[in-house]
Amino acid sequence: MTIREIDANTITDHVAGLCVKANTKLPDDLVVALEKAVQIEKSPLGRQALQIILENARIARQEGTPLCQDCGVAVVLVEIGQDVHITGRSLDDAISEGVSLGYRQGYLRKSMVSKPFSKRENTRDNTPPVIHTDIVSGNKIKIIFIPKGGGAENMSRVAMLKPGDGAEAIVKLVAETVKAAGGSSCPPLIIGLGIGGTLEKAALLAKKALVRPLENWNEDIEIAELEQKVLKKINRLGIGPLGMGGTVTALAVNAISYPCHMASLPVAVNLQCHSARYAEVVI
């Protein structure tokens, strides 16, 4: 097995490009899901909102203006092959510099503040990013960049349910979360569900669930059934596009599960707004 060397500068350049791309171009499967939503939405105000959302995506793509003024926290999911050796500087530094460059060059809004509960001074280049790294087999690096806006993230939750509560409690938790969020989370939503593991594992799974292709259900039938049940329940809440009332409150429910302690049932609900932006690259 030969080790493949990757220059940190290559990573920085790719990350900078991903920041701009993700913030100005909606993923194709999301555009398809929104176009479908216009067809099935029953509320006139809801349909109008969906049409505006689609028109916004067209303008952003064409003019390179950010889809939303909230260009988010820079969340970066990295899968790094164990046969890769990064040269020049650390992986985290390379990514962080890419975020700084991308947000400045792309005229993206910088939303990060340094001291969460005191000074809240803007760091001016949207760093530091939130990086999650997995070591996998192979000699490539996969980077997924998710600009995560505050509106939907603020209304997300982690709950430690009782093991005996079962699927019904999960459906109820998601419904309560979406209801409390109302229009402020910018529905129609993508709902990331992390089930099992521990407190932080569930939250991370929920985040990772947000980037699954929208037309797919979980491969495990039992989990797919839960996803469908949750989606049906959410779309009967009546919240609708941007909370103006309607029948499309969520476009997709993506769940990932993981084994957990016999005493636990951790569940994380990560809400993602209709501007469910992300971009990825394999180096």
Add this chain to the structure above:
Amino acid sequence: MKSQVVVSPFPNEDIKNLRTGDSILVSGSILTARDVAHKRLSAAVEKGLQLPVNIAGQTFYYTGPSPARPGQIIGSCGPTTSKRMDEFTPVLLANGLKVMIGKGQRSKEVKDAIRQYQALYLVTYGGAGALLSKCVKKAEILAYTDAGAEAVMRLEVENFPAVVAYDVWGGDLFGQEITRYSNFEL
């Protein structure tokens, strides 16, 4: 849907005539204000200090735009969550603020204050900042330059789309529409 054009600052007669659920297009002058501006303005009111901007009769838009590219008037400028301004809103309404534009539900206190002071709460389209930026014809900073994206700006807008959420009669778009479509059989 047909939308009526309304001028901002809103004439009192329009404020009284507009109803929850009306789709409107706002043209004229609006002021941007979000978390930092609300905190500072309400603190100034409570201390009896003069405000750096006259809010009487004005329209507040809760937004923190992305930076304008060279040649652009403003960057992406959609609404932020209104709920975060709730604790500061009644005192600003008591001091003459008339119309607010944002996204999402508000507290009971804000709803009551809207009726009491004969004001309006409008919602616009969250996540449609690129489209909404096209409605802005002029932008100038009025106060709190140090707050960056959170500075108070005066925007000249044309046909800025919004929906009346809370009207002077106690109407509530969310209560009304969400009830209508909940448990809807597809």
